[in-house]
Amino acid sequence: MPIDILNLPINANKFIYQFLDNSSLLQLRKVSKSAKELADFSHQRFSNTLVSLLEFSKEQNKTRVAFRYLFRRPSASNYWDYYASKTCFKCAMLNLNISVYWFSEYRKINTFVINCSNNAAYLQVIKQVKPQKINFATQVFPKDTTEFVLELANQVQSISVCYGYRFFGDTIRPSPNIIAFTQEIVVRKCENIEIVDICSSRNHTVADTETLIKILHQYPEKMLSLSYYEDRSEPTDDQIGSYKLSSDVRRWLTIKHFGMTFFIMIRRRSFPYCTSMLHLNRSIPKSDSTKCSAIDIDDARLNI
Amino acid sequence: MVLITLVSSDEQNFPVERELLKQSGTIETLIVNMNLDDEDTDAAAMPIPLPNVKGDVLEKVIQWMEHHKGDPVKEGDNEDNNAEIVVPQWDDDFFKPAMYGSKHLELTVAASYLDIKNLLTLSCKAISNTFKGKTGPQIREEWGVPNEFTPEEEEAIRKENEWSE
Incomplete structure (x- = not known):
């Protein structure tokens, strides 16, 4: 032979x-x-790799982009969204003149990390790699970063933006107003948007919530999830259109929009972590009630 | 001069100088196991069968070993050094007539089987040199590889590659 x-x-x-x-x-x-x-x-003792997520984080003056991707063994066929080989990554980095990058592995999720100096370079990488989802987490959120995130929202199908967190003793850092930011990001190409504003110094009002719900109504084709901190001194029992909201003091308010069904979830911030599901009394026809199962509790520490 | 006889898969005998065979890890192991280095052993009477190597290929291997007699024998993989290896002119000329053909590949397989690291390295380097600067379809044509991709698969690969080309 x-x-x-x-x-x-x-x-x-x-x-x-x-x-x-x-x-x-x-x-x-x-x-x-x-x-x-x-x-x-x-390049790797696995046949293919999968780009499942691109994480961008910016903390103080440090920036980094992490492409999280999964190696696929020849016999496996899970999690296919988009895949590329390590060879491709290397070539892409070469073409972008990015020489500082490394691969790491944590819990079988392999991360590709690069460091470069400016947002434009990151954006170029993102345009090349075409991840399905971007997780963007940042402490500082100045205007140029806001514009960068809005551009990211034009590049991917799904984006999660978390901002406003700070370490104990940190000074308050600039961050966008969630209403203005939501209005801007919702018109981008991105279909699935999650915004988590954990800037605890901001005091959102019921009127803010009402405005946000109106925005969500304007874009029924988008999957939206908004979380922000409501700092109330008194328990409330509010009515917004057909939605009845009630909350205790100092809790997280999450508004999720799946199709035209709204979910509002309140999280207590202080220990012990717990949450109470809250209502919303939008008149959902019985036939649509199954959509309620889409409520997403994403923090294992929370008890309903 | 001690001669050891190698027998190819097609029953051809090749008496080879003992010293040359130090380049082959496989044969060296056989020599040790068969006690062919013992003064009391009649090496000439104990040929070494090589059932996985044909006569014409074994002849080429011996020719290569004769030229490289005395070269240091490569130990281990030394991957870091491999990237900078240059195929010497003699070896390039040695491989060239068989290039793109099954003879070169058979020589590579024999080098692997006989564990002749230097030959394997240079042979593989010569093969990889033929890929450089060529497109996928060109490589396929030169090496006679049938196209097994569907148009959809070709398109998928093109998309994967496009942003890094």
Whole structure:
């Protein structure tokens, strides 16, 4: 039986692929299925990688972007949104003149981290990598960062923005008003938006909540989740349109919008962590009531 | 000069100088296990069968070992050094006539089987050199690889690659 180039012993293949530069590896991915597997394998003992998430975090004067992706073993077929090989990552970084990057692994989720100097470079990477979701977490949120996040919302299908957190003793940092920010971000291409404003110094009013609900109503095609801190001195029992809201003091208020069904969730901030589901008495037809099962409690520490 | 006889899969005998065979990890192990280095052993009477190597390929391997007689034998993988390896002119000329053909590949497989690290490294380097600067379809054509991708799969790979090309 004649030997073919793609069926050499594994140690021979290892040498061959090791000698190749990234462009040649990319071309080999087009030769055949086994060559593609080997090209991907050459950098990692897994066949493919999956970009599941891109995390951007900006803390004080430090910035970093983390591409979180999952290696896929040949026998596995889970979590497919978008995948690319490590080879591709390396090439992309080379083309973007980004030389400082590394791969790490935590709980089988492999993270690709780069450091570069400005938002424009990050944006370029994001445009190239095309992640489905971006998690953006930041302490500082000046105007230029706001514009950057709004541009990100044009690039991806799903974005989560968390801002306003600070460490004990930190001074208050600038952050956008959630109403203005929501109005801006909701018109972007992004379909699934989550905003978590944990700037505890801000005092949102019932009128703010009403404005936000109106915004949500204007964009029924978007999946929206808004969380912000309501700092009330008294328990409330409010009515907003067909929604009846009630809350205790100092709790998180979360408004979620799944289609045209609203969920409002209040979280108590202080220890012990607990939450009470809150109402909302929007007149939901019985046939739609199953949508309520979409309520998402995302913090395991919370007790309903 | 001690000669050791190698027997190819097609029953051809190749008497080879003992010193040359130090380059092959596989043969070296067999020599030790068969006590062929013992003064009391009649090495000439104990040929070493190599059922995975054909005569014409074994002949080329011996030719290569004769040229590289006395070269330091490579230990381990030394991956860090491999990236900078340059195929010497003699070796380039040695591989060239068989390039893109099954002979070169058979030589590579033999180098792997016989554990001749330097030959394997240079042979693989020569193969990888043929990929450089070529497109996927060009590589496929030169090495006679059939196209097994569907148009949809080709498109998917093109999309994966496009932002890094």
